[in-house]
Amino acid sequence: MKLFKNINIDKLKTGLNKTREKIVNKISETFSGKAIIDETFIDRIEEVLISADLGVEMTELVIEDLKTRMKKEEDRSTERMIEILKKALVSNLSVNNLESFDYTPDIESNKPFVILIVGVNGVGKTTTVGKLAYNFRQSGLSVIIGAADTFRAAANEQLTIWADRANVEIVSKEKGSDPSAVAYETVSKAISQKHDIAIIDTAGRLHNKSNLMEELSKIKRVISKLIPHAPDEIFLVLDGATGQNALIQAQEFMKTTKITGLIITKLDGTAKGGVVFQIIKKLKIPVRYIGVGEGITDLQNFDPVTYVNVLC
Amino acid sequence: MLEDLSLKIDKALKKITGQGKLTEKNISDTLREIRIILLDADVNFRVAKEFIDKVTQKALGQEVLASITPGQLITKIIYDELTELLGGSNSELTLNPTGITKIIVVGLQGSGKTTFCSKLAKTIKGYGRKPLLVAADIYRPAAIEQLKTLGESIGVPVYSQGIIDPRDIAKSSLDYAKANGFNTVIIDTAGRLHVDEQLMSEVADIKKLTEANETLFVVDSMTGQDAVNSAKAFNEKVDFDGIVLTKLDGDSRGGCALSIRAVVGKPIKFISNGEKLEMMDVFYPDRLASRILGKGDVISLVEKAQQSFDDKEAEKLEEKFRKNKFDLEDFLKQIRMIKKMGSLSSIIGMIPGMNKAIKNEQIDESALVKVEAIIHSMTKEERRNPKILNGNRRKRISRGSGTSIQDVNRLLKQFAEMQKMMSKLNQKGFMNSVLSKKNIKFS
Numbered sequence: 016m017k018l019f020k021n022i023n024i025d026k027l028k029t030g031l032n033k034t035r036e037k038i039v040n041k042i043s044e045t046f047s048g049k050a051i052i053d054e055t056f057i058d059r060i061e062e063v064l065i066s067a068d069l070g071v072e073m074t075e076l077v078i079e080d081l082k083t084r085m086k087k088e089e090d091r092s093t094e095r096m097i098e099i100l101k102k103a104l105v106s107n108l109s110v111n112n113l114e115s116f117d118y119t120p121d122i123e124s125n126k127p128f129v130i131l132i133v134g135v136n137g138v139g140k141t142t143t144v145g146k147l148a149y150n151f152r153q154s155g156l157s158v159i160i161g162a163a164d165t166f167r168a169a170a171n172e173q174l175t176i177w178a179d180r181a182n183v184e185i186v187s188k189e190k191g192s193d194p195s196a197v198a199y200e201t202v203s204k205a206i207s208q209k210h211d212i213a214i215i216d217t218a219g220r221l222h223n224k225s226n227l228m229e230e231l232s233k234i235k236r237v238i239s240k241l242i243p244h245a246p247d248e249i250f251l252v253l254d255g256a257t258g259q260n261a262l263i264q265a266q267e268f269m270k271t272t273k274i275t276g277l278i279i280t281k282l283d284g285t286a287k288g289g290v291v292f293q294i295i296k297k298l299k300i301p302v303r304y305i306g307v308g309e310g311i312t313d314l315q316n317f318d319p320v321t322y323v324n325v326l327c
Numbered sequence: 328m329l330e331d332l333s334l335k336i337d338k339a340l341k342k343i344t345g346q347g348k349l350t351e352k353n354i355s356d357t358l359r360e361i362r363i364i365l366l367d368a369d370v371n372f373r374v375a376k377e378f379i380d381k382v383t384q385k386a387l388g389q390e391v392l393a394s395i396t397p398g399q400l401i402t403k404i405i406y407d408e409l410t411e412l413l414g415g416s417n418s419e420l421t422l423n424p425t426g427i428t429k430i431i432v433v434g435l436q437g438s439g440k441t442t443f444c445s446k447l448a449k450t451i452k453g454y455g456r457k458p459l460l461v462a463a464d465i466y467r468p469a470a471i472e473q474l475k476t477l478g479e480s481i482g483v484p485v486y487s488q489g490i491i492d493p494r495d496i497a498k499s500s501l502d503y504a505k506a507n508g509f510n511t512v513i514i515d516t517a518g519r520l521h522v523d524e525q526l527m528s529e530v531a532d533i534k535k536l537t538e539a540n541e542t543l544f545v546v547d548s549m550t551g552q553d554a555v556n557s558a559k560a561f562n563e564k565v566d567f568d569g570i571v572l573t574k575l576d577g578d579s580r581g582g583c584a585l586s587i588r589a590v591v592g593k594p595i596k597f598i599s600n601g602e603k604l605e606m607m608d609v610f611y612p613d614r615l616a617s618r619i620l621g622k623g624d625v626i627s628l629v630e631k632a633q634q635s636f637d638d639k640e641a642e643k644l645e646e647k648f649r650k651n652k653f654d655l656e657d658f659l660k661q662i663r664m665i666k667k668m669g670s671l672s673s674i675i676g677m678i679p680g681m682n683k684a685i686k687n688e689q690i691d692e693s694a695l696v697k698v699e700a701i702i703h704s705m706t707k708e709e710r711r712n713p714k715i716l717n718g719n720r721r722k723r724i725s726r727g728s729g730t731s732i733q734d735v736n737r738l739l740k741q742f743a744e745m746q747k748m749m750s751k752l753n754q755k756g757f758m759n760s761v762l763s764k765k766n767i768k769f770s
């Protein structure tokens with residue numbers, strides 16, 4: 016069962032279009048027709064990749080990869096090189112080569128399937144919870160969401176509006192309550208009311224604040240007490256516009272809670288979120304979904320080929 | 328990562344330090360590494376390139392004075408250039424003495440606008456002004472409630488008309504302010520993507536309608552390469568007056584500030600850290616420059632050290648650091664010097680690498696008093712050679728200083744650790760620049 020059948024390339028491309036044209040032009044303008052791998056070409060690629068937030072180290076790796084692949088190529092036209100570059104990029108988006116990118120959570124055998132949403136401030140966690148709830152609900156599953164962000168002003172109200180839009184139940188407590196109590200109640204209700212999925216929203220926290228990170232592992236412990244396999248997924252939400260710090264965020268969150276997947280938001284702008292290449296490579300965390308707008312349907316399954324096509 | 332980069336630049340600078348003069352070759356090596364440091368700090372690709380070209384030009388034309396090392400010279404040039412690009416001087420908010428000052432806060436989603444608006448309102452209120460917060464974000468669910476909650480907590484009224492056209496809200500908020508005696512109106516607008524033409528026109532209209540005195544562009548300090556695109560688009564549309572950099576209490580290096588500064592040429596006016604409403608700082612370009620370079624507040628430390636250190640004493644100590652002959656007698660002298668410099672934790676926080684080394688150690692200022700007492704109770708010989716301190720001697724010292732034997736043991740252990748750390752720092756060549764009386768002036 017594939018849940019999110021709404022991969023819409025146009026949506027992803029709309030915002031990125033201008034930059035996309037620029038990037039393709041950037042490479043093509045100097046290398047119309049036949050080209051050899053020379054310094055200028057490499058410099059262009061370097062600029063494209065670094066400007067997409069891949070980072071210096073990752074960019075160098077991809078370029079090395081490209082050079083190796085090109086050695087075996089007879090056809091060295093610009094089109095071919097870009098094609099090869101894209102292949103190299105796609106292969107770097109896979110945690111292991113065997114894995115299918117068609118992410119489908121095994122909800123059937125793990126009911127209630129518990130999803131914990133974490134991330135730093137302002138990345139779009141609450142919006143993502145709303146979209147996830149809606150999408151699961153649309154697939155005919157019953158969903159309950161927990162408002163465990165008890166810290167930010169009006170976070171409850173915000174999530175309640177999303178719950179209404181998605182037509183799902185919500186558990187919330189007053190501001191300042193213990194977030195793990197909210198998580199506990201959400202999962203308890205999911206069990207007693209036989210919901211298929213429980214999604215828990217947490218407060219934004221900067222990953223270098225150890226007390227807040229500790230709070231997160233407490234939430235996780237509390238959930239595990241109710242259902243040993245839960246949380247079944249811990250999704251780290253990353254702002255697509257974030258630069259190299261996203262890797263540190265992932266590393267730090269990984270220390271306290273085992274992140275099982277990434278959700279990259281705000282990809283409807285001109286930012287590319289290329290730092291995910293490093294996160295995938297170094298931490299082996301797969302990207303599951305991408306956010307492409309503030310609408311409730313603006314969440315898509317991550318598709319590496321589409322993503323790379325937009326990237327360059 | 329912060330420490331990694333710190334090491335990287337240390338390495339890069341070291342290549343130059345101690346090499347008599349700057350040659351084209353060794354500068355180009357160093358600058359290549361600095362380029363990587365900048366890119367890793369999220370400085371935009373093009374901005375980094377231009378920056379490095381500029382530094383190269385200056386560095387090549389410059390003579391290395393006999394009194395400073397090439398490493399110090401290049402540090403100063405890099406630091407100066409960065410500081411210059413970041414703004415050169417602090418830039419404050421203009422508040423009109425009469426009439427209503429109108430401030431509009433704009434930016435991408437999740438950059439921290441609403442929190443910043445409240446902080447600004449609180450700060451302004453502290454200056455004795457009468458601020459009014461205006462809830463003009465009609466799109467994000469519960470954004471109005473968020474501002475209302477925050478407004479309540481700081482005792483600043485929030486003007487809201489619910490979900491109607493933000494242009495109308497902005498316009499009528501001014502009438503409301505006038506009628507009710509508010510002299511500063513802070514309009515919190517919705518987060519919007521710079522590619523969303525409709526919403527971008529909306530915010531441009533708000534600016535026009537209200538004849539805003541200040542338009543502030545709020546940007547998350549963790550933003551990557553794309554910062555130039557969003558900042559450019561916002562600047563073209565609303566011609567903002569200043570930049571607000573948020574979430575610097577994380578560990579991002581804030582390179583996007585340099586990119587934005589370079590591309591739009593507007594000053595960075597505020598730093599907004601944390602969700603607690605009291606944390607707002609004025610922006611200091613020099614500090615951010617060191618942060619981007621991963622050098623901690625090295626420059627502040629150098630200045631502070633210059634003020635307080637006795638040059639000759641320092642020279643002697645430096646000699647001992649170098650030869651690893653640093654003993655408890657010197658430790659005592661050093662404690663006295665450090666006490667002149669301010670709080671220990673604040674000093675340690677400024678040293679790159681030290682943060683990591685000391686992170687897990689609690690720094691107790693009052694412990695220094697104990698330490699002094701313990702060292703005073705030692706004989707000269709014991710101070711010079713702590714290895715001879717057996718159980719009996721330790722007992723005697725603890726009695727003599729009115730401390731416990733555990734205190735004495737702890738001090739000796741810490742001292743041993745410190746010696747280790749000093750020799751490490753020594754290798755890094757850092758103490759060299761801090762303690763040398765030939766420190767160049769960073770002004």
